[in-house]
Amino acid sequence: AQKVTQAQTEISVVEKEDVTLDCVYETRDTTYYLFWYKQPPSGELVFLIRRNSFDEQNEISGRYSWNFQKSTSSFNFTITASQVVDSAVYFCALTNLSGGYQKVTFGTGTKLQVIP
């Protein structure tokens, strides 16, 4: 069974502050992908990143960075110098690579509000 936990339901920060969104996952598979998606009020999911379970390198993309630690089963997402446009719900997700049925399991989401 797969499970993704996003313990932070809602976070509010003041613009320009840094914020980290936590994600902890559970899976019995040794090969899997982890994802982060952004869902603005319009509802459309915006893909942010995909990470293979064999690649534990941290990644930085502009103001976004991700910290993947298999030892703690965590895949945290940090936004540096937050902006109002970052306000959205962010979902962490997991999919296994074994077998032909690749089900994506989503976390419950973290609503981020960036206050100007």
Place this chain on the structure above:
Amino acid sequence: GAVVSQHPSWVICKSGTSVKIECRSLDFQATTMFWYRQFPKQSLMLMATSNEGSKATYEQGVEKDKFLINHASLTLSTLTVTSAHPEDSSFYICSAREGTSAEQFFGPGTRLTVL
């Protein structure tokens, strides 16, 4: 990148009627399509998985006679909500996958309101 469209983007219907939602992969062949449901302020819950030309596989608790899924071609899957009731009001999102790729591409969603 791969594009998935959904139609309509929103729909309002009367209780008891049926509503069809289309999901199309525009620039790739979607071997597998997934249908998700999202209630307000909640996460996405997988409803069913459909492979082109095969019957859909429904998740536990999802009524297959109420949510009819047809994946007739490699670019189109449809979800029909039959005899819709107000509790079916939700945001329905489809995603599509090409071959055995781990990547799923999501549609923009369809907001269904049943009066």
